[in-house]
Structure formats: C-alpha cells, structure tokens
Amino acid sequence: MTNKAGSGQVMVKLDGLRKNYGTVEAVRGVSLEVHRGQVVVIIGPSGCGKSTLLRCLNLLEAPSAGTLQVGGRTIDFGAGHTTPRGRDLARFRARIGMVFQQFDLFPHMTALGNVMSGPTIVKKMRAAEAEAIARDLLAKVGLASFGARFPRELSGGQQQRVAIARAMAMAPEIMLFDEVTSALDPELVGEVLDVMKQLATDGTTMIVVTHEMAFARDVADDVVVMDAGQVVEQGPAEDVLLQPKNPRTASFLSRFHSTMSERKG
Amino acid sequence: MTNKAGSGQVMVKLDGLRKNYGTVEAVRGVSLEVHRGQVVVIIGPSGCGKSTLLRCLNLLEAPSAGTLQVGGRTIDFGAGHTTPRGRDLARFRARIGMVFQQFDLFPHMTALGNVMSGPTIVKKMRAAEAEAIARDLLAKVGLASFGARFPRELSGGQQQRVAIARAMAMAPEIMLFDEVTSALDPELVGEVLDVMKQLATDGTTMIVVTHEMAFARDVADDVVVMDAGQVVEQGPAEDVLLQPKNPRTASFLSRFHSTMSERKG
Amino acid sequence: MPYKWDFSLVFSYTHFWLKGLGVTLAYSVGTVLGGLIIGVILGMLLLYRRKWVTLPIHAYVEVFRCTPLLVQIVWFYYALPIVLAVELPAWLAAGLGLTLYMGSFSTEIFRGGIISIDKGQWQASRALGMTNLEMMRHIILPQAIKRMVPPFVNQSVIQLKNTSLLYVVAVPDLMYTGSIVVSDTFRPLEVYTSVAAMYFIILYPLTLWASRMEARVDQ
Amino acid sequence: MPYKWDFSLVFSYTHFWLKGLGVTLAYSVGTVLGGLIIGVILGMLLLYRRKWVTLPIHAYVEVFRCTPLLVQIVWFYYALPIVLAVELPAWLAAGLGLTLYMGSFSTEIFRGGIISIDKGQWQASRALGMTNLEMMRHIILPQAIKRMVPPFVNQSVIQLKNTSLLYVVAVPDLMYTGSIVVSDTFRPLEVYTSVAAMYFIILYPLTLWASRMEARVDQ
Amino acid sequence: RAQPKNESTWDLIKRTGKVRMGVFEYPPYFLRDKASGEWVGAMVEMGKDIAKELKVTYEPVEVGGFAEAVLSLQAGKVDMNFGLQATPLRATSIDFAGPIYWIEWVTVNNPKFHGKVWADYNKTDVKVAVMTGTSDSLLLSKMAPKATKIEMQDIAQVALAVSSGRADAFTTTVLASMVMKTKNPGLGDFVNPTPRVALPGYIGLRLEDDQRWQKFLNRWAEWNILLGHNETRMRASLKTMGIEEIPSTVSFSPN
Ligand SMILES: Nc1ncnc2c1ncn2[C@@H]1O[C@H](COP(=O)(O)OP(=O)(O)OP(=O)(O)O)[C@@H](O)[C@H]1O
Ligand SMILES: Nc1ncnc2c1ncn2[C@@H]1O[C@H](COP(=O)(O)OP(=O)(O)OP(=O)(O)O)[C@@H](O)[C@H]1O
Ligand SMILES: [Mg+2]
Numbered sequence A, B: 001m002t003n004k005a006g007s008g009q010v011m012v013k014l015d016g017l018r019k020n021y022g023t024v025e026a027v028r029g030v031s032l033e034v035h036r037g038q039v040v041v042i043i044g045p046s047g048c049g050k051s052t053l054l055r056c057l058n059l060l061e062a063p064s065a066g067t068l069q070v071g072g073r074t075i076d077f078g079a080g081h082t083t084p085r086g087r088d089l090a091r092f093r094a095r096i097g098m099v100f101q102q103f104d105l106f107p108h109m110t111a112l113g114n115v116m117s118g119p120t121i122v123k124k125m126r127a128a129e130a131e132a133i134a135r136d137l138l139a140k141v142g143l144a145s146f147g148a149r150f151p152r153e154l155s156g157g158q159q160q161r162v163a164i165a166r167a168m169a170m171a172p173e174i175m176l177f178d179e180v181t182s183a184l185d186p187e188l189v190g191e192v193l194d195v196m197k198q199l200a201t202d203g204t205t206m207i208v209v210t211h212e213m214a215f216a217r218d219v220a221d222d223v224v225v226m227d228a229g230q231v232v233e234q235g236p237a238e239d240v241l242l243q244p245k246n247p248r249t250a251s252f253l254s255r256f257h258s259t260m261s262e263r264k265g
Numbered sequence C, D: 001m002p003y004k005w006d007f008s009l010v011f012s013y014t015h016f017w018l019k020g021l022g023v024t025l026a027y028s029v030g031t032v033l034g035g036l037i038i039g040v041i042l043g044m045l046l047l048y049r050r051k052w053v054t055l056p057i058h059a060y061v062e063v064f065r066c067t068p069l070l071v072q073i074v075w076f077y078y079a080l081p082i083v084l085a086v087e088l089p090a091w092l093a094a095g096l097g098l099t100l101y102m103g104s105f106s107t108e109i110f111r112g113g114i115i116s117i118d119k120g121q122w123q124a125s126r127a128l129g130m131t132n133l134e135m136m137r138h139i140i141l142p143q144a145i146k147r148m149v150p151p152f153v154n155q156s157v158i159q160l161k162n163t164s165l166l167y168v169v170a171v172p173d174l175m176y177t178g179s180i181v182v183s184d185t186f187r188p189l190e191v192y193t194s195v196a197a198m199y200f201i202i203l204y205p206l207t208l209w210a211s212r213m214e215a216r217v218d219q
Numbered sequence E: 001r002a003q004p005k006n007e008s009t010w011d012l013i014k015r016t017g018k019v020r021m022g023v024f025e026y027p028p029y030f031l032r033d034k035a036s037g038e039w040v041g042a043m044v045e046m047g048k049d050i051a052k053e054l055k056v057t058y059e060p061v062e063v064g065g066f067a068e069a070v071l072s073l074q075a076g077k078v079d080m081n082f083g084l085q086a087t088p089l090r091a092t093s094i095d096f097a098g099p100i101y102w103i104e105w106v107t108v109n110n111p112k113f114h115g116k117v118w119a120d121y122n123k124t125d126v127k128v129a130v131m132t133g134t135s136d137s138l139l140l141s142k143m144a145p146k147a148t149k150i151e152m153q154d155i156a157q158v159a160l161a162v163s164s165g166r167a168d169a170f171t172t173t174v175l176a177s178m179v180m181k182t183k184n185p186g187l188g189d190f191v192n193p194t195p196r197v198a199l200p201g202y203i204g205l206r207l208e209d210d211q212r213w214q215k216f217l218n219r220w221a222e223w224n225i226l227l228g229h230n231e232t233r234m235r236a237s238l239k240t241m242g243i244e245e246i247p248s249t250v251s252f253s254p255n
C-alpha cells in the first residue's frame, strides 16, 4: 500500500509548523507531506499535540510559526505574516473536511439538513442539488432511510456517520478525522470504521488521529508517531507498527500489543 | 472459578423483577442469584435493560413488580406493596455500592473528599477515621498521592478509580458496575479494569455490566446474557462466552469474536 | 367605620382604562422590540473581544443597569433639551429611556444565550467553511434564541411594569390612568387592585408561555 | 437664559442623604435576605412534584411576578389593616411587599439553580445512601449556589432600585429623600442626577462582583 | 419648535402665539373634565385669561406632578406653572410672579385623633400626612415642627393614609380638603386649628434676564386678586365640582 506515498500530487505539506498556547508548546515544529489519495494515521500519547496539529491544518487554530500548504495555497505563519481572515479563511476551510470526537451535529436540523448545510450555506448551492448530493452520501454511510431523523433520534454511531457525510458533502480535497470513534460504545465503533475504510478505498485523502491500531494497520499508508509536540517516527504502517525503531514508539505501542495479545490469549 | 457459585451465602436474589417506564417494558421478569464473593457479568445489546436492572437493584428505580432480596432484607414490589422511602431507602442503598459510566465525582470536593463523603455524610463517621479509610482505598486504586486533587485535575481513568474508591468506602455488601470503562479513552481502560480485577481477587461480590469481553472471560464467575429485558442465557463464563447455546447470544458475541480475530489477524 | 369596597366607580372609567391599556401595551411592545434590537447588535459586538468595542458597551450596560429608570427617563425628557439643546417629543424621550434600559438587559441576555451554545457547534460550523455571519444566522442563533426566550420574557414582564414610570413625563399609561382615577374617585384600593388585575391578565399568559419554552429547551 | 447647574444645594442636605441611603440599604438588604429565604424554602419545595405543593407555590410566584410591586406595597400597607384588621408595624408592612416580590423571583432562581446540577450528581449521592437532606446540603447546594449568584445579584440590583417604590408609603429612602429635596430646592435635575450617581456607586461594584462569579462558574 | 438659544419667554410667546401652562390632576386647581377631556379648574381659567390678555392661544401641557412641573419649566417645556409657593430657597431655582390667591389651611383627623389647636399636632408621636411638593409640607413645618411628617406623592394617598389609620391627620388647604371630603365622605370633619394660617400662592417662571414676562404677570396677578376675579374663579370651580356650601370663613384674599 505504501506505493501511494511519493507518487501523486502533494495535497498537504507542513514545514516546521509550531503552535504555542501561551507558554505551552503544543506543536513544536512538525514537517509532513500528504499526497493525493494517501491515508496518514497519526498516533501518540494523550496530550502530545495530535488534535492541535489537525486543528492547525484547517486553521481552527492559527499556527504560531512555520508553513502550511494545502492544495495550491501556501501560507506562512509567524511574525511579519498575516493569516487569512473572514471570507478568505472560510473558503480555505471549506476545502478541508473535518470530523471530531464529539460529532457536533446541528441539533436543530435533520440528518439530511446537516449534510446539506455545507453546500447550501457555504456554497449557496440550490436546495434540490444539495439534497441529491446529501442523499447520495447518506446512502454511502448506510443511512439512506434516516434522512428525516434529528440527531437526538440517532445512535452515536449513526450520528458520527452523519457527521462524516456532512464533511464529505463539501467535496473536500482532504479529510481530517480526530478520534472519531472515541466517544462511541464499542459496539458502534465498527460501523464508523467501516465507513472510513470505504472512503479510503474510494481514494479520499485522509489524515486520521485514532487509537484503533487494527484500523491503522489495515488502512493507513503512512503512520506518524508524535510525542510531546514532535514527530518521533514516521513511515509505512507495517514498519512503524510492527518494528518501531524509536524507543518511545515501542513503549507506546507495547500497550496495544499487550491488549491484542491478551485478547488473543 | 465456577466453584464459587452455589456455595456461600446468597447476597442478592431477584425473583420475577419487572420495570416498566410507561408502556416501555425495560425489564421483563428477571430472576437471578448472586452469592458472596461471586462476580457476575451482564452482557447484552444496547437497550436490553442492563442499566435498568442494576438501577432497580439499589432502588434508584423502583421496580414495578417482583421480589428483591439484598443481604437479609427482602422487598416485594407491585400493587399492594410499599417500597422503602426516606431514611429507610437511604440505608438500603448504603449497603450497595454503585459506579456509573459517567463517574459523577463531586466537583467541589477533592479526590479524598469524594472518597470520604459517604462515611462522613451518610454514616456520620468522624473525619479522622473516614480519612484513614479513604487514604487506604485511594492507595488501593493506585492514587495514594492524588488525594488533594480535584476531579477536573484528574484524567478520566483516575476519576473513575476515585469513583470506585468512593463506592468502596461505604464497605458495601455488593458492588454494581455499569459500563464503567465506556466513557474512557482506550488507553485509560486498562487502569480501571486492573482495579476491578483486584477487587474481584479480594473477594468483593460484584455485578458488572461491561462490553469488555476479555475482562468478562478472565474475571467473571457467571455471565448473564440479556435481550429485550429478559435473561436469555446464564451460566459459567467459559460456557456462555465460548459455547453459547442461545442463538441470540451467539449472534451478539459474534461481533466480539470477529473483532478479536481481526485484531489477531 | 369598616371600609366599604366599591368597584363600581372603577368600571365607570372604561374609556380611560382602554386608552391607558393601549399606551402601556404600545410602549411595552415598542421598547421591548427596540431593546431587543439593541441587545442583538451589542450582544453580537461583545463577541469581538477588542477592548475598544467591549469597553463602551459594558459602560453603557452598566450605567443603564445600575441607575434608576426613573432618572433615565427624566434625563431624556427634561435634561437633554437643557444640556444638548436637543428637543425630543415626549413619546420619544420617554420611549428612549425605556428602550435603552431594556437594551442594557437584553445585551446581557443575548450575549449569555450565544455563549451558552456548545463550542462544538462553532467549531463544526467553521470547519465547514462558514463565515461568522453564516454561522450566526444558520447555526448559532436558531439554537440560542430558544434559550434566550425565558430570561427575555422575564425582563419583558419587568419592562411592562416599568412603563408605569412614564408618569414623570405625563404619558397616560395604565398606572398613570390609575392615579388619575384615584384622584378623581379617592378609591385607591379599588383602583390599584384593578390595575394589578389588568397587569396580571396581560402578564400571566406571557410567563406561562415562557415556562413552556423553558421546558422545551430542557428536553 | 441657559440653565445653570448647581449641585452645591444638593450637597447641603448630606444628613438627609445619609439617612435615605441608610433606609435604602437597610430595606434592600432586609428584603433581599427575606426574599432569599422564601426562595430557598419554596424553590426546595417545588422539587417535590406533588400538585398540592407546587400549585400554591406557582400561584404565589405568578401573582407577585405579574402584578406591579407598587400595588403590592399599597396592599400590604393600607389594605391589610382594612381587610383583615391586621395591624402590621409600618416598617414591616412596607417591607413585606418588597420581600414577597423578591421571594417570587428568588424561588424561580433557586429552582433553576438546583435543577441545573447534573442528574449524575443526584444519582451518585443517592447511590451512596444519602437522604434528600444530606444530598442537598453537602452535594447539590454547594454546587448550585455558585450558579445562582449571577441571576440573584441581577435581581438584587433591580430590588435595590425597587425600594424607591416605598415612596407610596412615605418610607424615606434615597429616592423619597430626593423628592423632598426637590420640593425644597426646586432643583430636580441636580437632585435626580445625584440620586442616580448614588445608586450607581452602590450597584456597580455588585454587578462587577457578579460577573466575576459568572466567569468563575464558566470554568 | 426650535427655540433659538437665549430667546426670552416673552419673545417666545409672541413668536409662537401661544402660552403654555403645566397642568396635572389636582382638583379644584386643575382637573380634566371627564366628559369633554378638556382641562378645567380655577388655575386653568386664570391661564386662559392671561392668554386672552396677550391675545395668544392657551395651551395646557400635562405634567406628572409638582416635581415634574418644575422640571418642565426649567426644561422650557412650559412657560408658567400655577399654585406654587415662593420660598426664598426656591427662588434661586425659578422665578415667581404673584401672589394670585391666599388660602387657609385646615386639618382633617382620623376618628381616633382629636387635635384642635396646632399645639395638639406639635408632638413627635403625632403623624401628619402631607402632599410632597405642596405648601402643605411648608406649613406643617411652620405650625407643628415636631410632628412626624409623612409626605405622600398624591392627595388620594394622603386621604388613604388617614382613613387606614397610618396617619393621625392630614393638613391641606381648605380648598383641597373640601374636595376630598365630597369624594370621601368617610373622612372626619375638618378642623380649623388655631392660630389660623393662610399662605399665598404664586406663578412659577423660568429664571431669565428679560423681565417683561414676570412684570406682565405681576400686574395681572395684582389686578385680579384685588378685584376679586381669582376668588370668583375659585368659587366657580368648586361649584362645578358640586361644592356649593363654602364656609363663610373661607376667603381667597389677604386678610
Ligand atoms: N486551548 C488550549 N490552551 C492551552 N493549552 C492547550 C490548549 N489546547 C491544548 N492545549 C495543550 O496542548 C497540548 C496538546 O494538546 P492536544 O489536545 O493537541 O493533544 P492530543 O494529542 O490531541 O491529546 P488527546 O489524545 O488527549 O486528545 C496539551 O498539553 C494540552 O494541554
Ligand atoms: N427513564 C426512562 N424512560 C423511558 N424509557 C426508558 C428510560 N430509561 C430506559 N428506558 C428504556 O428502557 C430500555 C432499557 O434501557 P437500559 O438503559 O436499561 O438499556 P441498557 O441495556 O443499559 O443499554 P445500553 O447498553 O445502551 O446502556 C430501553 O429501551 C430504553 O429506551
Ligand atoms: Mg486530541
């Protein structure tokens, strides 16, 4: 699967990206490249800066320094540089889909309304057209008949699938997933992972933060291991997961290895 | 491990227990016996009535019909029977410890304060005595040095362990656990399961609702499978988990079997 | 001599009462709406955390919240012509004090309603590429408005009663009408009791509706 | 000839003002405390969902919330002796209306604060074997009180200003003192402006403190 | 209605062709005729006469009460206010013209209190109600300084305070008390406490340098009071309120 890396167009490129919250250095110089159709999984211990990195990618947080390139657009951060604002910022974000741990569906809209919200509100698409797209996507995530339900009438897994469809409806160049299964009961995790696997198979460019090692192993092209705001190891999934070179990675993964073997046991 | 069943004193006995919410029959006639020192794990699909059953056990919900026996006390429910109220009800509950999915620590008290709250408020124990008990228990759940922290300063796993210590501080005759690891990040689940294993080893009588099959297999004496408010299968853990007789149990467990084998991969 | 209650006199002023009722309702609706608009605009502006935006707004809110409405009305009607040589018609001057008073409370209610919406909603809207205006209009406000209704109704109830301060500028609202009828009939107990009943008849359905809304938000 | 402002006259009544200030503060503190106690008791009782408990409480709250405070004061002061032949001392009769008015709002604030506490806290307390009283005292109230402070302060601000309605029963509060000084000096603009300043000086620190509390609850 | 800065009241009246007078419900001085909605009463008649003398239109401007009447004057919303008492302190805030009438004060006791001479009222445990902003308050301070003064916002509350037993008595002009008595027969009889006192009533004016308006009104007042026109207007107004029997002791001129 690693053949995808290196080939194809560069979709996302980070160079020395940093993010400080006051004196806290959440991301401390991350450089990364993601190519069209690639699936990159980011793992690492809690608080190592995974979420912050994703949020910097679509400028939900303004990076403190470094360079960010998404599609054709290159943005420099730090002293002397101005970051996009207003409508420009909104347009930039529209090219990137993001799904969060707490699905954050809009509670006053139906599932269909949620999926249509991006195209109609942001792209000012006609309702009929947006609805066609939304129905397609709901079908794709296995919720064709749930369009009229409100979020509170859906299970967690169903809500998260709607959230994925909502992000996809903007036809983003790249999708970011931040621990999208962590808030779900174990029984419901499978549904969501299946949808994500399908997206990967369809060739969606994806950056995924997850604790689901089986998913990482099966779907990821590259795995990036972070610790304390930095990338400590990076490479093809099999290599990183099964023969980690960095001792930190090894110790982090050992917990999962033991769980897996315990469950095997 | 099944040798514990049948032997020993009966700690909890349910007979034809029912609970209706309006027209919803959440629990539809459950009979069950738990002996001193036994660990019973209840599994079943979402909405099958597991939580309702536990909540009926310590009368957080008043059962609609049936008989409940805890320790020496037998209570009949349904028309013509009065359920305990006020101080009597509170005393009844004090004999049963319960831990919830959302740990529900008291945010205005430290970890130590939380663990001391039962003994001091309910049992009117002297502070010094309660503190000694609480410190012992915090040490037991691996949080000896965290007594002065407030809940918001603890990780989810640590909070849940404090919640367990808080319930244990009342020296309950039986402990109920309702999906106590579901709200935790996968990395933190292990800590809490370890504490529960230790309790089981120490001979605490426990009824545990969980999705952690590995835990059930390792720790449970009996496994009870529920579906649609009824017990569909019941017996020693190995038998039920590995050679389920009931087709519903088999289909429910198949999902876990596949996850495990997938992870074995 | 025991007091002899006599409500018949009160009823003989029906025409007056209706006019007073009309004035009270008109001023209440007008100033509540005006205050609402102020609250929406200023509450929104407060979200921009620039000092030079928030400081004057806070100053406005606090000055109007912490001084008696009576004095505010006196100021707009009597002092403005003296100080600024701005001559406002009575109805406007009177309305202005009431409106700005309501506005100061509304600003707080509005801001509170907006920031009560879960941060996730803001984040999800932004991640979809919405501008601030699109997000406010389609996502935040539709949810926030429901939560603003109960405190807003509560304040409107108080506001409707506050219109009685219009007496200082001789605008004949319900309470002022009451005091005229009192000085005509010398039946203050009967008159005031009737006035209270009229207020109650207007306000009770309003609070009932508000608590329905509140219950719905709880769901 | 343009109006000549002259505040010196106002200041020559310092002794009067201090007395008025004292009355305003005493009545405010007294009736706010009284109202708070009513709110605590009734708000608590509302948690028992028995119709025969909640119905009269709701009736009380709505009657006092939906009618003008002025009329309530008139009633307690003048009508009670007439109707029930109950002769209350003047200070008590005057304060009763204010207290019950504050009580009606406090009841709602108190109930709201209590039910805003997460259901999990109730459940966890009950599961530990606490009685309702123990739970309220040690778990629910300590958390709820923080949330009640901001709306309660807001209502207290309004209440302090409402003490001015005591003028109908000639209790010499700040506003009443103002009107006496006005009739003495014929300087209403200076007097009312000074009164507003005095209210502001008392109330602004209070609201400042409340918004600090609010910020702390948000954490 | 732009008023050029510093335009005197006299010039203003001439320019606009109308004279504005503050009115509020205070029978028999000012009251609204319930049938026509017109303002009537003794002071209104006087105001109309002034307008007639000046050959301008008379315009009553409704104000909230005594305090608001003063405010309206200072804010330039009216040109004159009737029935004010001219104390030296007040004269630093507004100007006065007149006097336009003299009037005597009486007291009305509640049934439990039996004051007869001012000395009976001059005790700290006697509560006497008066109406704020009127000369009732001034007079009480003069005649019974030790009495506990209860100042009420309007005349009906004064009556209520006495009839409910919250006050032992009230004091007001013989005129106002006659009106109160007709509307409120339950009130006790009025007493003419000795020594008898009377106070003059004036017209209130804006402070200004141009003296023409004040001079005009002074001459008008002198003329009307000496010829007894104002007394006639007072009596006529009482008559319209159904008060025919005016005690012979009552007079509206200096004694
Ligand atoms: N708004 C903020 N203000 C200050 N510090 C923050 C903020 N957000 C995150 N941090 C800090 O930045 C660091 C990285 O946080 P981040 O949420 O990116 O970690 P993470 O890898 O996503 O962790 P997790 O697996 O727990 O989600 C942490 O130390 C965190 O405490
Ligand atoms: N308060 C309630 N009112 C009405 N119905 C309820 C209530 N609580 C639970 N139910 C219903 O009772 C049934 C059993 O619910 P319960 O929470 O006991 O299931 P569960 O087995 O614990 O499910 P899960 O695994 O999702 O926690 C469900 O159908 C649920 O919808
Ligand atoms: Mg994260």
Ligand SMILES: [Mg+2]
Residues within 6 Å of the ligand: B050, B051, B052, B178, B179
């Ligand atoms: Mg459950």
